Amino acid sequence: MISADGFSSTDETNSALRRLRALPQHDLLTMAGDWLGELAPWRSAETLGAIAALPAETVLASLFVFGEQVTESEAREDVPGPLIDLLLDAGVLTESSGKLSAEYCLVRVDGMALITSWRAAGRDRGTYGPWICSDSLTLARIIASRRDVRRCLDLGCGTGVLGLVAARNGAAAVGVDVSPECVAAARLNAHVNGLADRLTAQVGDILSLSVGDRYDLVVSNPPCLPLRRGALGWLAGEAGLDGLDFFWELVSRLPALLTEDGEALIQAAAYGDERGPFLVPRLTEELRRHGLAGRLLVRPTTPVRWPAFASRDENQQLTGPLGEEVREYVARIGATHYYGFVLSLRPGDPGLAVGRFR
Template identity: 30%
Template sequence: MTSPPPPAATGPAVAALRAALETTGFTVDGVEELLGETASGALHREQTLPARRAAAGSDDPRATLAALFLLGVDVARAALDRALPGVGADGAVGLGLVETAGQGSDDPVRAVVDLRPYAATDANGPVSWWLTSDLGETATGRRLAVDHVLGAGGASTTLAQVTVRDQVGRVLDLGTGCGIQALHAARHAGSVVGTDISRRALAFARFNTVLNVPDADLTLRHGSMLEPVADERFDLVVSNPPFVITPHAGEPGAAVTEALGEFEYRDGGRSGDDLVRDLVTGVGSVLAPGGVAQMLVNWEHRRGEPWTERVGAWLDASGLDGWVIERELLDPAEYAETWIRDGGTTPEREPAAWASAYGAWLDDFASRDVEAVGFGIVTLRRPSDVGTTAGRVTLRRLEEHHGSLRQPLGGHLAASLAAHDWLEAHDDDALSSARLLVSADVTEERYLTPGAADPNVVIVRQGDGLGRGIQASTALAAFVGVCDGELTVGQTVGALAALLDVPPSDLAGELLPAVRGLVRDGFLGPA
């Protein structure tokens, strides 16, 4: 399938488009207000009929733009002229956004790219932009092209929300796609470099940069993985790489190859999770001392080998501090179904291609004894030569958290990294001399047998971040309850030891490791 040319990023014309979109109110809130809750919810599920009904017959400019760019509905030239003041249909044609059937006011106009409002909140606060990408199956009714450029999907938004947003000098967005991570990074970086193997993706990223952050110091480079920046260093690397595990063995035929979905935006052309492994082990080569890399990736769970050992070996080989959080786990059948549908193939429309692709995926997983596929967040950091760590790897965490998150998570992850460093600089004597405060989001849950005076179980729970709940002993719950910054840790342990009639050294041996965990995870912090 031949893709249309990407939009043309000409400065003055794009500035006029930005002004028109602002004037029209074509924002996430504006579209949801127009369509209503039911139609908006259906559209998020890629069901367009309720939205088509809500927009039909409306002369609201937002309805015109939503019908054209979000729903794949042709609109009249005169309606688009009204919806984009100062740009009009001719200007949209010049930008490469639409094509027209003629010059008459009632002649139809058809979108050739997806242009939609984008709103998100990262650790720096809310953003409201517009993003161009290729039209999806919802609008076209066709399978995606191999060179399809994806817009900001769920993974893109998640990565933007979990990324730490400290002010930094240089940021690398590896595999930039339509450029969404680079746009977020431009708000807190001196300069940003975005790379991609797809020249088509770089063209969309360039257009989106000019449309949303025209004054940003943002450079786009063509090339695979780390090759375009091999001899450079960055303070932050973000990546939503082509991590989808896709079968490549054999000659399945054109129809099955299309159904397998070897799309540039998601398939790195490697076997299994080799691409992710190489990125984890190699990204340290472009990190400055103290630099952080964050990515969303898949990894295989193989029979007889705990995933923590397998991915943990990648961390060991990287020479970096590493923190891996598994957010989701799919069995091989679920994984195959997800990505075959993602490429536009369904069992109802193409049963033979669906069955062949499904079988190829299951055979590929079976060849490596894959029992499941994990999806999650990888945070890496190059140890700094400054301070007590002296260039040593000190952080190695691999955990599963399949529950809900309170987004944006980037601030929590940054605070946890800082807490880890603080703990590394404080041995038990120094910790005992410190004063701690309980975080404002921490609550305590008590579970009692009916009629009992004392609780059977006490849970200390955080409302922010990962929403962890820790089962606390009586002593630990009491310790957390009195952390108001007045007493030192040692003084608090001493007072509790007297109250509980136990030796202070024994209580310190019980509490200090638990207190370290609570500081690391954000329940407690230095006063």
């Protein structure tokens, strides 16, 4: 698990860290994007050939791209010692029997290098990890187009990618996540990308958050697993059988979070049929109640999917009582499609416009 201990504000005056940032290999923390595209894993022969020119790059790629162990003595021959020490202190690298392993990988998002989990979650973690998926990339690119934001709030910040995109545009950003690991990852990624003075992160539950300030931009890619809360017995982001518990809570809190000219951008997913997602009538009513104007951009539909992290059979169907519960719910509501979407909300004349990604 990433430790934030090595990345406090005092690190900015730490001479070892200053020396580290002067080293070319510190760009390990940007090298992933130069050669390796936007999402891990990158395991093709072409990729391996592209990163094999220099010893340090080979070592770092073995650790952070291919997830391979590297002998510590060999790593220190090619990679600057301060960098190895920094990553060990933060828990990004671990050492066992003289071999180094990367607990996290590097990904590239719109010019930033981010340390992120190899996988979204697992029972060994007991929670979501700081993870990046295609949904995060979609929302990040929309945020990047918002150039006049002064203050941004990222709820359920994970790696911090959404707040960091706003911070890179000049905003003062605040990230909130229930997972201390995610908060530490967001702080580390802020340092890695030179944005530590513009992004702060704190532990908090978005369902019971008291912020006390208003923001020009509120962003969130909240947990949306369509499972009964507590169904997996660990903090996996179950958001009710419709997957929208966190979504509705966020919508209700927005009037108290947004400035007069502010905007909220929320990424989520919902059941529906061939006509579209079922949430539209309720969302229209909620916006009327809260005095919000909205634009719903719907992704191309996918088949109804079973939630991740739950036990399945060889046909990828949920097994046991949990599977029966979900199948009964899907049949009862008549869902045949599953839609990802981005919702933009602003204070103003209530109403909802529905469009589709092109």
